[in-house]
Amino acid sequence: MSYIPTSWRGAHALPVGDGSGNNREALREAYKLLTEAGYKLEGSRLVHEKTGAPLAFEFLAATRAQERIMLAYARMLERLGISVSIRQVDSAQYWARLKSFDFDMIQWTWGASLSPGNEQVNRWSSRAADNEGTLNYAGVKSKAADAMIDALLTARTYEELTAAVRAFDRVLLSGDYVIPLFHIPKQWIAHWSHLRPPERTALLGTDFDTWWQAGEAP
Numbered sequence: 001m002s003y004i005p006t007s008w009r010g011a012h013a014l015p016v017g018d019g020s021g022n023n024r025e026a027l028r029e030a031y032k033l034l035t036e037a038g039y040k041l042e043g044s045r046l047v048h049e050k051t052g053a054p055l056a057f058e059f060l061a062a063t064r065a066q067e068r069i070m071l072a073y074a075r076m077l078e079r080l081g082i083s084v085s086i087r088q089v090d091s092a093q094y095w096a097r098l099k100s101f102d103f104d105m106i107q108w109t110w111g112a113s114l115s116p117g118n119e120q121v122n123r124w125s126s127r128a129a130d131n132e133g134t135l136n137y138a139g140v141k142s143k144a145a146d147a148m149i150d151a152l153l154t155a156r157t158y159e160e161l162t163a164a165v166r167a168f169d170r171v172l173l174s175g176d177y178v179i180p181l182f183h184i185p186k187q188w189i190a191h192w193s194h195l196r197p198p199e200r201t202a203l204l205g206t207d208f209d210t211w212w213q214a215g216e217a218p
Helices: 024-036 064-078 091-099 119-124 143-154 158-175
Strands: 039-042 045-048 056-061 083-088
Touching (some): 056 064, 056 091
Antiparallel strands (some): 039 045
């Protein structure tokens, strides 16, 4: 999202912590929302008031890096009484389970271009939700999302496309389909002093093909 043109961005902002990993205010707010959704604490477990079913899920990992990230997240969820199991599987099993949507949670990235188009059907449409092999891993079935996809695909002007994409963005945000993991707003680059970048950086980030040599190499 860091390179979406400013005119396309909404006002959504994630909670901000102090970096200590101990955001008690966020935990209190999360617990408040969970109790409003019908959960309560029984001992150290969060269970549904009516069914008694514990709030628990499995994270499917393909790499050790994913496993380590999820372990940190799981420790935080355990403080709320949520049980998380982490299962790392081999590549063949991982992709087979993704293809058939046989998972509770995964880590995933959907790449974005500066002109969203037909790929949104495969990622977020209702018809893709039940078709194995699509990228609608969140299982989104929303008439509003379908309508916004149709609107952006049939847009004929920049203004129409901008309005459709912004509305589509709001629909996906309101559905809480994903949990943003991390975001680095800047790129750190080490380079020789005789190399020069263009005055303005491309929207998609640093492109070394646009750099040039100014003066002799040291």
